Each structure stands twice: as C-alpha cells, then as structure tokens.
Amino acid sequence: MSTSAPEWIPLLVPDMPSPEELLPWLRRMHATHHYSNFGPLVRELEAAFARRFALPQAQLTTVANATQGLELVLQALDLPAGARVLIPAFTFVATATAVLRAGFTPVLADVDAHCWMLTPAIARDACQHMHIDAVLPVATFGMPHGMLEWHQFEKETGLPVVIDAAAAYGSQWLQGAEGTLVFSLHTTKSLPAGEGGLVVSTRPGLAAKVRQLSNFGINLDPAADVPVGALAGVGTNAKMSEYHAAIGLVSLSKWELSAQSRQALQCDLTTALSAAANGRLVWQAQGCDASLMAPTLLCARLPDAQTRATLERLCAEARIMTRRWYQPLLTGMQVLQGRAIELNAHRAIDLGETLLGLPFFPDMALEQRQRIQDVVARACGGQ
Known part of the structure; x- marks a missing residue:
C-alpha cells in the first residue's frame, strides 16, 4: 500500500x-x-x-x-x-x-x-x-x-x-x-x-x-x-x-504583533535546529547595539560545503525547499565582469559556500518544524 x-x-x-x-x-x-x-x-x-x-x-x-x-x-x-x-x-x-x-x-x-x-x-x-x-x-x-x-x-x-x-x-x-x-x-x-x-x-x-x-x-x-x-x-x-x-x-x-510572532518563531527554530545539529550550525551575529525585530528569513551556516550539499539533498528528498543566499556572489556574476571593481572578498566567498536558507514563514505547522529538525539532525550527524 x-x-x-x-x-x-x-x-x-x-x-x-x-x-x-x-x-x-x-x-x-x-x-x-x-x-x-x-x-x-x-x-x-x-x-x-x-x-x-x-x-x-x-x-x-x-x-x-x-x-x-x-x-x-x-x-x-x-x-x-x-x-x-x-x-x-x-x-x-x-x-x-x-x-x-x-x-x-x-x-x-x-x-x-x-x-x-x-x-x-x-x-x-x-x-x-x-x-x-x-x-x-x-x-x-x-x-x-x-x-x-x-x-x-x-x-x-x-x-x-x-x-x-x-x-x-x-x-x-x-x-x-x-x-x-x-x-x-x-x-x-x-x-x-x-x-x-x-x-x-x-x-x-x-x-x-x-x-x-x-x-x-x-x-x-x-x-x-x-x-x-x-x-x-x-x-x-x-x-x-x-x-x-x-x-x-x-x-x-498590525506590524507589532507580526514582528513578535516572527521573533518567537525565529527563536524557537534556531534553538531547536542548533540542538538537532549538535551545535554545528552558525547563525548571523548581531551587528550593532540594535536587534533584528522582525526576521523574514532563516539562514544557517554549515560547517563546510559538503555538509551544506548533504543538507540540501536531504531537504529535497524530504520535500523541504531551500535556497543558497546569495548565490552566485556578485563576484561570480558574468554580467558584472568588467563593470564592477572586485576587492578581496574571501570571507564573503566562504560564506557563500556554506550558507543555506531554510523555510521560515508565519503559522509554520509543528509537523513542518519537526520535519526540518529531523533532516538537519541527519545532515549534521545529530542522530
């Protein structure tokens, strides 16, 4: 059956x-x-x-x-x-x-x-x-x-x-x-x-x-x-x-209510996924004395490019959409060649090779959160 x-x-x-x-x-x-x-x-x-x-x-x-x-x-x-x-x-x-x-x-x-x-x-x-x-x-x-x-x-x-x-x-x-x-x-x-x-x-x-x-x-x-x-x-x-x-x-x-909901969802997801990955995920650090009030994306940095590729594959198998933000980097955009000046951007390149966007939206069901958590655990060796 x-x-x-x-x-x-x-x-x-x-x-x-x-x-x-x-x-x-x-x-x-x-x-x-x-x-x-x-x-x-x-x-x-x-x-x-x-x-x-x-x-x-x-x-x-x-x-x-x-x-x-x-x-x-x-x-x-x-x-x-x-x-x-x-x-x-x-x-x-x-x-x-x-x-x-x-x-x-x-x-x-x-x-x-x-x-x-x-x-x-x-x-x-x-x-x-x-x-x-x-x-x-x-x-x-x-x-x-x-x-x-x-x-x-x-x-x-x-x-x-x-x-x-x-x-x-x-x-x-x-x-x-x-x-x-x-x-x-x-x-x-x-x-x-x-x-x-x-x-x-x-x-x-x-x-x-x-x-x-x-x-x-x-x-x-x-x-x-x-x-x-x-x-x-x-x-x-x-x-x-x-x-x-x-x-x-x-x-x-209704922005304030929406922002509170997004903050709570981000906190829940990052906590759960960090635990599932045995602490192997890295999240964006706060850049100043102000905080992110209304997140709209969830992006995790994986330990290396191979682990990201594994997580992408497992997500696809589990029917979970992902995205490589922002790929290719501007330094790899053919249309910009000769029209932009490129400085050394090794940290941006490293980031581009290991970052992955995961689902994030209001009213995400518990079943959806658990499915993402299970896949992250598998990809990062948590189980």
Whole structure:
C-alpha cells in the first residue's frame, strides 16, 4: 500500500492582509477617485512613517520599490560621473544593479565573518587602498547597522553612506544619528505592501529630491527657480500607488504583533535546529547595539560545503525547499565582469559556500518544524 508524499514545505509564505482587511481602505481610495500621484493614502502612510521615525515628513518619501529608491538616492547625491560606490560582494543583485543604473561603478568589498555585513572598518580599509565616492552597506537579512558608527565614518571621510535596508523595516532605525535608509515593502518583507519602498534621510533636501525624481523629475514647487511643470532633473516614474499604500497601511496597523510572532518563531527554530545539529550550525551575529525585530528569513551556516550539499539533498528528498543566499556572489556574476571593481572578498566567498536558507514563514505547522529538525539532525550527524 503506497503512502502519498508529504506536501512541500515552502521557503517563504507572504504575510499579506486579507481582502476583508483591505476593503475599507480600497473604498476610501475609490471614493476619492485618486489612485496614484501622491494620493491621500500615500500621504497618510508617509505621515505614519514620519511619526515612527520621529522625523519631519519632508525627510522621507515612498517610492514604487526599494531598487528604484536606491537608484534615485544615488542620483540625488550628485556624485561625479563614473563614481565608485562601495558595496558588499555578499548581497542581492539589486544593490549592484542600482549602482550601475545610476551611472556609477560598484566596488565589491568583503563582509564581516560574524555579522555577514560590510562594516565601517572594512570600508575604511577599502578607502585606504583606492578612491571611493560613496558607500552602500546592506542590512543583510534585515540585520540592522549601527548608525552612530556610520555617521562617524561619514564625518571622518566626507563620503555619503546610504544603507540598503531593504529587509530591515522595523529593525533599522537612525538610532539618534544622521543617515539615509532605503527600505523595501515587497510582499516578502516584514511590512508588506505588495510592492513599494521607503526612503528616509536626514541629509538636507535628499528625500524631496528623490520624490521629485520619482515623478519624472517634474518641478511642482511654485517657489523653485524652474517653472511648475518643467523638468528640474531627469527622473523616472517611481511613485507608489494608492493600492499599494492601502496594503501598507493595513500591514502597518498590525506590524507589532507580526514582528513578535516572527521573533518567537525565529527563536524557537534556531534553538531547536542548533540542538538537532549538535551545535554545528552558525547563525548571523548581531551587528550593532540594535536587534533584528522582525526576521523574514532563516539562514544557517554549515560547517563546510559538503555538509551544506548533504543538507540540501536531504531537504529535497524530504520535500523541504531551500535556497543558497546569495548565490552566485556578485563576484561570480558574468554580467558584472568588467563593470564592477572586485576587492578581496574571501570571507564573503566562504560564506557563500556554506550558507543555506531554510523555510521560515508565519503559522509554520509543528509537523513542518519537526520535519526540518529531523533532516538537519541527519545532515549534521545529530542522530
């Protein structure tokens, strides 16, 4: 008598608001007949963000997505043509493509072996060996950076620092320092709006310039030197729609509960999997004096590449989805060859050879957790 195979355990499951939760907001939108172009829901969402960051609303703006937010922030910095922007070699491709699409050159740097991020110390070392015009660290897997350290780096070097905080909403704050942050509101993030992004900056005029560039670069300020309706810069269409703002507002209204649930799940899983692996798994270390408030991924570092391959194979046999974050590394991307400058990134390379993403999503069933735990035990010699 055959037994049917268990259902696949997905890697991620978006935690999006239900249609019923969205309906009142969609009715408000429809009543105003305002669906884009900085409508009332977008402005309400931005006002809510301003309160949370304790900043004037003029110091932040929504965008269509974080990738365009990064591009427009880099453009708004008025860097010289061909400017070199230091980024980690261990990151999602959008960090590099944003630099290229803004007309600049990515410089691929190493990351810290423990927090898996580009740190001020690594950036200082790179600046001693070559000319750098700006730094674009990444809040890897949502782990926040210490903004006081990066603020000090900016003051010492005069180089602008922009944090790619795509996965770090609710974890990455300015922490009383000056700085620029770009968040993603993608469906897989801790504050999902389906698509969307948020730019937060204490740099004078930066958020306003990004907002203008997101509306094609058209001037809407009667007091400006350029006539209203004329181009003040060469921008693009990167505005957040009212539809996405509606989703974002619902998600924001219950963010704290969601964050607590994600924290609890991460704690339970890391504890159980560490025990199953006899302590052979390594987790991302906290990068500063702030903690990861709303994790969206679960990534474990295995002892070596062979053990990772074994765990991948056993997971596939047990119908458990996995992913090699971020593979291939930027240093191995053929499209970037000749378009990026590569520095020594041996720690990033080692990380790329041993890291594996495991399933992580709200409402994960106990049976699913146990199946993952059993496979990890087998792969790491726990039983």
